Amino acid sequence: MPEQQNIEFKSSWHDDYLKWVCGFANAQGGTIFIGKDDNGNTIDVPDYKRLMDDIPNKIRNSMGITVEVNLHEENKSHFIEVVTLPYSVPVSLRGRYYFRSGSTKQELTGASLNDFLLKKSGKTWDDVVEQRATFDDIDEKAFESFLKTSENNGRLPETVGLTFPEIFEKLRLTENGLLKRAAIILFGKDPGKFYPNTFVKIGRFAKVDTDIQFQEVEEGNLLSLLRGVLNQLNHKFLIRQIEFEGMYRIEKGEYPVPAIREMLLNALVHRNYMGAPIQIRVYDDKINIWNEGTLPDGLSIEALKRSHSSKPRNPIIAEVCFKGGLIDAWGRGTIKIIDTCKQAELPEPEFSERDGGFLVSLFKNTLAVEQLKKLGLNERQIKAIEFVKVNGKITNTDFKVLQNVSKATATRDLTELVEKFELLDKVGQTGVGTAYILKGS
Numbered sequence: 100m101p102e103q104q105n106i107e108f109k110s111s112w113h114d115d116y117l118k119w120v121c122g123f124a125n126a127q128g129g130t131i132f133i134g135k136d137d138n139g140n141t142i143d144v145p146d147y148k149r150l151m152d153d154i155p156n157k158i159r160n161s162m163g164i165t166v167e168v169n170l171h172e173e174n175k176s177h178f179i180e181v182v183t184l185p186y187s188v189p190v191s192l193r194g195r196y197y198f199r200s201g202s203t204k205q206e207l208t209g210a211s212l213n214d215f216l217l218k219k220s221g222k223t224w225d226d227v228v229e230q231r232a233t234f235d236d237i238d239e240k241a242f243e244s245f246l247k248t249s250e251n252n253g254r255l256p257e258t259v260g261l262t263f264p265e266i267f268e269k270l271r272l273t274e275n276g277l278l279k280r281a282a283i284i285l286f287g288k289d290p291g292k293f294y295p296n297t298f299v300k301i302g303r304f305a306k307v308d309t310d311i312q313f314q315e316v317e318e319g320n321l322l323s324l325l326r327g328v329l330n331q332l333n334h335k336f337l338i339r340q341i342e343f344e345g346m347y348r349i350e351k352g353e354y355p356v357p358a359i360r361e362m363l364l365n366a367l368v369h370r371n372y373m374g375a376p377i378q379i380r381v382y383d384d385k386i387n388i389w390n391e392g393t394l395p396d397g398l399s400i401e402a403l404k405r406s407h408s409s410k411p412r413n414p415i416i417a418e419v420c421f422k423g424g425l426i427d428a429w430g431r432g433t434i435k436i437i438d439t440c441k442q443a444e445l446p447e448p449e450f451s452e453r454d455g456g457f458l459v460s461l462f463k464n465t466l467a468v469e470q471l472k473k474l475g476l477n478e479r480q481i482k483a484i485e486f487v488k489v490n491g492k493i494t495n496t497d498f499k500v501l502q503n504v505s506k507a508t509a510t511r512d513l514t515e516l517v518e519k520f521e522l523l524d525k526v527g528q529t530g531v532g533t534a535y536i537l538k539g540s
Contacts, residue, residue, distance in 0.1 A: 128184045400452070
């Protein structure tokens with residue numbers, strides 16, 4: 100029997116293993132076998148009689164919990180089984196909290212500890228009362244605008260004749276007349292007054308993250324951020340393609356507006372508001388949106404590409420956004436992003452967990468470096484495509500100089516880009532006059 104999420108093998112006992120017991124108690128429970136090697140083979144515990152008394156006493160004295168400690172014998176060798184059940188209340192080891200995640204033991208600190216303690220108490224971050232706030236901190240115009248735009252969705256509770264505090268109570272934004280954190284995030288005049296990192300950073304980058312060309316910061320409540328960030332992207336960060344049909348001028352965005360809007364809404368609704376601000380990075384051929392907070396337990400990256408259950412980090416914020424018609428409550432946000440990109444004939448978006456957060460990437464075309472790597476191009480071929488994107492064409496001589504390779508290697512790589520990957524077209528006469536351009540140019 101191999102080690103797994105709820106099983107640990109230890110050849111002997113060390114008091115450091117109290118951390119594992121604490122981690123099991125705070126997660127789904129688990130068992131530590133003392134006197135077994137990594138493969139589960141019994142290797143005997145000579146001091147088992149003493150440990151049968153010491154282990155339960157140390158656990159009770161250091162954590163205030165009880166565990167089941169059993170002695171077993173196998174082929175005249177002894178091993179001890181320490182069974183820890185999951186606890187509904189948080190368990191600490193000398194003031195420190197540990198959690199079993201997968202097959203590892205983690206110490207909880209900062210935002211992760213805060214989330215853990217709230218979860219154990221039956222609350223989420225947005226469900227906590229903000230003692231410092233009053234209704235003077237609420238932007239009434241923003242809330243009135245929300246009510247007006249929500250009328251046609253049929254999801255809001257009846258609000259006719261009700262005061263703002265009464266509507267807030269119906270939306271579960273107050274408790275005993277006091278505002279919750281969700282109310283400040285959604286409709287506050289200045290959420291940053293209470294939670295410093297509620298803003299959104301937007302940066303325009305060249306090819307590398309160290310080369311930032313310009314940046315902006317948007318502040319405000321969730322609704323104003325949604326509007327303000329989209330305006331910033333539309334007018335300053337993205338180049339809009341202009342087309343003409345007859346006498347009419349049509350502006351077409353680089354990326355589907357519904358996909359950008361859904362990405363931003365997902366980040367605003369599901370982010371960790373005690374962590375770093377949302378960060379949007381705009382490049383020549385892609386756009387990234389990152390928000391702090393990893394995926395909920397049981398939800399994988401692959402699951403995001405199909406219908407999945409909704410597991411919001413901030414359920415009250417999510418519920419109000421749903422009732423206001425801003426989001427879908429059925430876990431279809433990521434599917435909408437994928438579908439709108441497909442309809443716009445763009446590459447499939449990428450979802451990933453990175454730096455303690457969740458990252459969504461949209462690609463402007465199939466010639467983005469990430470897309471070329473997916474296709475299987477080698478580094479020389481990727482550089483060749485980048486060269487063509489800048490210069491309009493590449494010759495065999497250009498390729499040899501650029502890559503410092505032989506004529507045969509240049510010919511082979513360029514031929515693959517034409518015939519295998521179908522990214523370039525070969526033009527001109529055979530020999531010196533031959534050039535390669537982007538397919539369809």
